Amino acid sequence: MALEPGAPTSIRTLLASMIQRQKRRLVLFLPHRADPAQGVRVSADLTPLELLQIAAIPDREGYEIVLIDAMIHDDYEKRILEACEGALLFASSCILGYQITHGAEVARMVRARFPKLPIIWGGWFPSVMPELYFKENIADAVGLGQGEITFWEVVQALESGVDLATVAGLALWRDGRLHMTAHRAVVGFDQIPDVPWHLLEFERYVERQNETGRMKVRHRYPDPWDMPADMPVRGFSYYSSYGCPEPCTFCCSPMVTDRRWKAIPGKQLAERVLAAQDRFKFNVLRFQDANFGVAEKRSNEFCTELIKAGSPFWWNATYEIETIARYKEASMDLVAASKMHMAALGAEAGSKDQQDRIKKQIAIPDIEIALTKLFSRGIQSGCSWIIGYPGESRESMLETIRLAAAMKYAFPRSASDIFPFRPIPGTEDYDLSLKLGYHPPQTLEQWGACLEYKLTIDDIRLPMDVFQLWKRYGVTSTFYDGLANEGSGALRGMMKEIAGWRLKNANYSFPFEQKLFHLYTKSRGKKAAPRNIEIDRTSGVTPHAPGVGAN
Numbered sequence: 001m002a003l004e005p006g007a008p009t010s011i012r013t014l015l016a017s018m019i020q021r022q023k024r025r026l027v028l029f030l031p032h033r034a035d036p037a038q039g040v041r042v043s044a045d046l047t048p049l050e051l052l053q054i055a056a057i058p059d060r061e062g063y064e065i066v067l068i069d070a071m072i073h074d075d076y077e078k079r080i081l082e083a084c085e086g087a088l089l090f091a092s093s094c095i096l097g098y099q100i101t102h103g104a105e106v107a108r109m110v111r112a113r114f115p116k117l118p119i120i121w122g123g124w125f126p127s128v129m130p131e132l133y134f135k136e137n138i139a140d141a142v143g144l145g146q147g148e149i150t151f152w153e154v155v156q157a158l159e160s161g162v163d164l165a166t167v168a169g170l171a172l173w174r175d176g177r178l179h180m181t182a183h184r185a186v187v188g189f190d191q192i193p194d195v196p197w198h199l200l201e202f203e204r205y206v207e208r209q210n211e212t213g214r215m216k217v218r219h220r221y222p223d224p225w226d227m228p229a230d231m232p233v234r235g236f237s238y239y240s241s242y243g244c245p246e247p248c249t250f251c252c253s254p255m256v257t258d259r260r261w262k263a264i265p266g267k268q269l270a271e272r273v274l275a276a277q278d279r280f281k282f283n284v285l286r287f288q289d290a291n292f293g294v295a296e297k298r299s300n301e302f303c304t305e306l307i308k309a310g311s312p313f314w315w316n317a318t319y320e321i322e323t324i325a326r327y328k329e330a331s332m333d334l335v336a337a338s339k340m341h342m343a344a345l346g347a348e349a350g351s352k353d354q355q356d357r358i359k360k361q362i363a364i365p366d367i368e369i370a371l372t373k374l375f376s377r378g379i380q381s382g383c384s385w386i387i388g389y390p391g392e393s394r395e396s397m398l399e400t401i402r403l404a405a406a407m408k409y410a411f412p413r414s415a416s417d418i419f420p421f422r423p424i425p426g427t428e429d430y431d432l433s434l435k436l437g438y439h440p441p442q443t444l445e446q447w448g449a450c451l452e453y454k455l456t457i458d459d460i461r462l463p464m465d466v467f468q469l470w471k472r473y474g475v476t477s478t479f480y481d482g483l484a485n486e487g488s489g490a491l492r493g494m495m496k497e498i499a500g501w502r503l504k505n506a507n508y509s510f511p512f513e514q515k516l517f518h519l520y521t522k523s524r525g526k527k528a529a530p531r532n533i534e535i536d537r538t539s540g541v542t543p544h545a546p547g548v549g550a551n
């Protein structure tokens with residue numbers, strides 16, 4: 001700012017000190033979660049919550065935050081390059097999957113253009129695999145685990161030129177090797193300001209949610225059953241708890257969060273959510289918590305406040321099977337009356353033996369008990385299962401497929417999706433997989449490409465008969481859900497009937513009706529919907545299951 005030469009000295013001094021105090025810019029970027037070049041993106045009710053969280057304190061302290069999300073900013077590269085000019089830092093976040101590849105690509109671009117600009121990473125994947133970020137020279141520091149306080153201390157350290165080694169909760173690269181700073185204790189939400197919602201360009205997400213383009217959309221939750229068909233979706237995401245108390249061996253939460261669980265108290269949560277609804281007018285709320293339902297009292301308080309406010313929107317969240325089975329009937333009534341339309345539940349395995357091995361230890365009968373408690377109240381369940389855990393017996397996998405099918409049959413229009421096991425770094429099962437001969441990806445590029453889209457027999461190493469059964473189950477449930485669009489109503493009705501019979505009786509042999517259906521659709525020059533699910537090589541594939549390793 002240029003000062004008039006004749007301005008009084010006091011004004012000049014004041015302006016000079018204001019300029020000095022002006023806080024620098026922080027550039028926060030969220031990479032694509034699926035590869036748009038493959039014609040895929042994720043559901044646009046997924047907002048950049050992780051970046052909003054870490055922005056909360058610097059925003060309160062007067063820093064300029066530039067939040068760029070590849071999901072809504074098609075010109076993200078231009079925006080990043082402009083914003084990085086004169087910025088204090090560039091920060092980014094990712095989870096396993098294409099987000100790693102894209103994030104690394106963009107960070108390389110930033111590094112090349114602004115070699116002195118500190119690059120800070122955080123989030124789930126960098127937390128469990130920090131070294132690659134240094135080896136590939138795209139990070140100056142990686143935040144491990146919960147990030148709000150760590151990030152704020154990084155900002156302060158960079159602003160004042162203090163060594164980042166004094167900031168707890170970081171991975172750094174020192175003397176040619178990884179250096180971990182002091183342990184960062186998990187804090188409660190009382191130490192974190194409310195979300196700086198002014199940074200969220202929500203209407204852009206709404207536009208994207210209602211786009212009818214040709215992109216395949218992954219991780220979209222089903223609309224509430226009682227939502228009018230012509231109602232435009234205004235889906236909103238919310239984060240209300242950090243961590244999870246469970247010790248599951250296939251999940252990286254135990255290592256990353258120390259099995260701590262911190263949550264916004266129920267009444268306060270309802271107040272905040274209702275205020276956000278007043279502001280953004282969303283009609284469906286999606287909680288992005290690992291384990292929303294840990295505390296029954298909190299759930300009751302939250303639901304009670306929503307009911308008092310007239311239950312103005314539908315909502316969904318992750319609950320454990322064990323949680324739903326344990327909740328009192330009255331608590332479940334509150335959940336239903338507050339308009340929860342779907343619970344995402346990880347059932348994980350159909351055999352007791354495997355439940356014990358993964359330490360989730362769901363009592364098998366609880367699975368049906370929990371789903372019944374939901375279904376009888378008109379709440380949809382989104383149940384996910386995994387087969388092919390390291391060392392899992394063939395019998396256990398078959399039992400999982402059998403039980404998943406039984407649940408699919410008993411609770412129609414609810415997902416009961418089976419995923420092949422994937423070793424996630426920072427888990428007990430990853431270490432076990434290594435011992436059993438698994439060769440993990442070596443670069444960020446490879447990690448970004450290692451998900452389900454390589455569903456071939458070599459890749460997932462399931463016994464051949466299990467593999468075939470799993471595929472047939474997938475196709476059969478698609479017919480049962482009525483997702484095949486071809487043919488007359490009567491034909492689809494018949495396919496659904498037969499699919500129901502197959503699921504109920506765990507009998508997938510001689511699927512002649514499916515073959516005939518494929519021939520019929522082929523003869524009409526069309527592609528049958530189930531084939532997409534059979535082999536889909538695009539990134540971010542998760543057919544239609546809500547459970548993603550959480551819960």
Ligand code: B12
Pocket residue numbers: 033034042046049050051053054091092093094095096097098099120121122123124125128142143144145146147148150151219239242243250251252253288289290419422424425451452539540541542548549550
């Ligand atoms: C919502 C969610 C999704 C959403 C979107 C996730 C996203 N943000 O992109 C969807 C449905 C797309 C999804 C998909 C998958 N997910 Co998911 N998902 C979650 C879930 C339930 C919540 C994540 C979230 O948004 N939290 C809210 C934000 C506010 O919290 P946060 O991300 O934890 O951020 C905090 C810290 O991480 C840190 N932080 C974050 N970023 C940064 C950046 C900096 C600079 C700093 C300093 C700190 C920092 O500070 C934040 C505040 O404390 C977690 C479970 C969990 N335990 O959290 C799994 C989780 C992230 N998912 C996981 C997995 C495995 C998957 C899938 C691969 C599953 C599958 N097989 O399909 C797919 C990937 C698909 C793809 N890439 O296309 C793993 C990640 C494993 C890993 N090491 O990366 C998790 C941790 C589940 C688990 N425990 O196994 N997932």
Ligand code: SF4
Pocket residue numbers: 244245246247248251252253254290291320346360549550551
């Ligand atoms: S799988 Fe779910 S319940 Fe188990 S530790 Fe991870 S977040 Fe918790």
